[in-house]
Amino acid sequence: MVRLEDARRIIAAAEKKAQELGQPMNIAVADEGGNLVAHVRMDGAWLGSVDISIKKAFTSRAFDITTQELAKHSQPGGPFYGIHASNDGKVMIFAGGVPLKKNGKVVGAVGVSGGSGDQDHAVATAGASAF
Amino acid sequence: MVRLEDARRIIAAAEKKAQELGQPMNIAVADEGGNLVAHVRMDGAWLGSVDISIKKAFTSRAFDITTQELAKHSQPGGPFYGIHASNDGKVMIFAGGVPLKKNGKVVGAVGVSGGSGDQDHAVATAGASAF
Amino acid sequence: MVRLEDARRIIAAAEKKAQELGQPMNIAVADEGGNLVAHVRMDGAWLGSVDISIKKAFTSRAFDITTQELAKHSQPGGPFYGIHASNDGKVMIFAGGVPLKKNGKVVGAVGVSGGSGDQDHAVATAGASAF
Amino acid sequence: MVRLEDARRIIAAAEKKAQELGQPMNIAVADEGGNLVAHVRMDGAWLGSVDISIKKAFTSRAFDITTQELAKHSQPGGPFYGIHASNDGKVMIFAGGVPLKKNGKVVGAVGVSGGSGDQDHAVATAGASAF
Numbered sequence: 037m038v039r040l041e042d043a044r045r046i047i048a049a050a051e052k053k054a055q056e057l058g059q060p061m062n063i064a065v066a067d068e069g070g071n072l073v074a075h076v077r078m079d080g081a082w083l084g085s086v087d088i089s090i091k092k093a094f095t096s097r098a099f100d101i102t103t104q105e106l107a108k109h110s111q112p113g114g115p116f117y118g119i120h121a122s123n124d125g126k127v128m129i130f131a132g133g134v135p136l137k138k139n140g141k142v143v144g145a146v147g148v149s150g151g152s153g154d155q156d157h158a159v160a161t162a163g164a165s166a167f
Numbered sequence: 168m169v170r171l172e173d174a175r176r177i178i179a180a181a182e183k184k185a186q187e188l189g190q191p192m193n194i195a196v197a198d199e200g201g202n203l204v205a206h207v208r209m210d211g212a213w214l215g216s217v218d219i220s221i222k223k224a225f226t227s228r229a230f231d232i233t234t235q236e237l238a239k240h241s242q243p244g245g246p247f248y249g250i251h252a253s254n255d256g257k258v259m260i261f262a263g264g265v266p267l268k269k270n271g272k273v274v275g276a277v278g279v280s281g282g283s284g285d286q287d288h289a290v291a292t293a294g295a296s297a298f
Numbered sequence: 299m300v301r302l303e304d305a306r307r308i309i310a311a312a313e314k315k316a317q318e319l320g321q322p323m324n325i326a327v328a329d330e331g332g333n334l335v336a337h338v339r340m341d342g343a344w345l346g347s348v349d350i351s352i353k354k355a356f357t358s359r360a361f362d363i364t365t366q367e368l369a370k371h372s373q374p375g376g377p378f379y380g381i382h383a384s385n386d387g388k389v390m391i392f393a394g395g396v397p398l399k400k401n402g403k404v405v406g407a408v409g410v411s412g413g414s415g416d417q418d419h420a421v422a423t424a425g426a427s428a429f
Numbered sequence: 430m431v432r433l434e435d436a437r438r439i440i441a442a443a444e445k446k447a448q449e450l451g452q453p454m455n456i457a458v459a460d461e462g463g464n465l466v467a468h469v470r471m472d473g474a475w476l477g478s479v480d481i482s483i484k485k486a487f488t489s490r491a492f493d494i495t496t497q498e499l500a501k502h503s504q505p506g507g508p509f510y511g512i513h514a515s516n517d518g519k520v521m522i523f524a525g526g527v528p529l530k531k532n533g534k535v536v537g538a539v540g541v542s543g544g545s546g547d548q549d550h551a552v553a554t555a556g557a558s559a560f
Binding site: 301302305331333334335336337338339340341345348 | 432433436462464465466467468469470471472476479
């Protein structure tokens with residue numbers, strides 16, 4: 037279960053990492069049902085990344101995988117190519133979504149958007165580590 | 168301008184009011200462009216209200232009005248009846264959206280969803296007062 | 299045929315009327331195909347009315363009628379009730395859309411949004427008169 | 430802040446460039462929130478480009494980048510591949526969107542569509558230069 041206080045701790049850790057990288061981010065946390073628990077847009081972060089951060093969190097929980105990993109399988113020619121058209125357009129297939137696990141089971145996810153794929157993934161990982 | 172620290176202060180005031188009412192809520196804050204700055208879902212709040220809270224904040228900024236007031240004009244026979252079909256379904260025409268003003272000018276909005284219309288409006292108003 | 303220079307003349311006349319009324323507006327002009335020729339958002343006009351003005355122009359041309367008149371037939375119990383759900387949500391059923399006619403034939407439309415229904419209709423009519 | 434008079438100056442400069450190139454264009458200007466300020470379709474420009482010009486302006490502001498540059502990162506195998514599925518289909522990943530800057534900060538964008546990618550980019554750049 038991902039409570040609001042968990043989401044806030046995750047977001048705080050992600051924000052700290054984003055500040056270290058000097059890149060403002062959108063950070064979203066989804067629960068076991070893939071539904072949004074909390075979202076923040078850091079000052080100066082991209083407007084278009086509000087939606088993307090929320091969808092990366094959904095995607096990561098929806099398929100119990102990092103979106104960085106999902107990306108590898110979703111390129112043209114890959115086994116999941118076309119998956120971005122499913123779920124009413126809520127599936128994001130690039131880095132920044134990381135599952136939240138409890139006793140080895142995925143119970144939610146963090147989604148981060150606002151920088152390069154590597155930055156987004158690093159910030160999401162920092163957030164997930166605080167869970 | 169609605170900064171993340173403003174949004175957090177607004178959300179804290181709204182959460183306090185929701186706790187007093189004993190009704191968990193979704194609370195969203197939008198900026199001058201109608202774009203999301205932050206959102207929280209309090210533990211136990213309705214899942215379907217994540218979307219509604221975000222859209223009430225958008226609506227209130229989009230028309231510089233509380234959604235409680237907009238509701239009056241948007242009923243069958245009213246001058247704005249049918250407005251809920253505009254803006255790709257992002258317009259919510261029931262109470263819970265309240266504009267944020269600075270020097271008399273609307274610069275953002277709060278959207279709250281999770282209880283009765285009166286409760287949502289009261290919580291949004293408490294949030295807006297902290298701006 | 300509605301050329302860009304026609305649209306600009308129409309918009310200028312509509313803006314003049316809006317300034318007289320002291321109400322900033324969104325003004326859109328559609329051509330014979332119902333497609334947008336030009337749009338302006340006057341400073342301070344509602345953000346949510348960008349979409350509405352464009353859709354009022356589409357609607358007025360799509361059914362060769364003012365949206366004020368269409369509104370009467372589109373209320374619950376009316377013969378066109380439910381028409382707002384057609385055309386992928388592009389049909390607006392409240393005042394502010396006015397057809398552009400040439401030799402008695404509808405060849406385009408003006409859509410205005412930003413004030414009361416009466417204001418929107420008055421500004422759209424002023425625009426259409428300049429055609 | 431992008432006022433309507435700014436948008437008109439930008440559009441005039443873009444139109445001038447389009448005329449030099451002999452290619453009619455759709456030209457759109459968005460503000461800091463990514464919302465449309467003004468749009469024109471030059472006589473003879475593609476109908477399908479109305480929507481594209483508006484979305485290029487949104488995209489360029491949403492990610493503070495030219496859509497020509499965004500295109501490079503959004504190809505299959507690239508770090509942002511799949512971004513076109515975000516933001517409810519409003520993200521355009523080909524040339525023609527250019528940010529508007531004030532004191533180094535992005536405060537809006539121009540979107541142009543109607544010719545080749547190079548032509549669209551050249552016309553949008555001419556428009557942005559007039560800001």
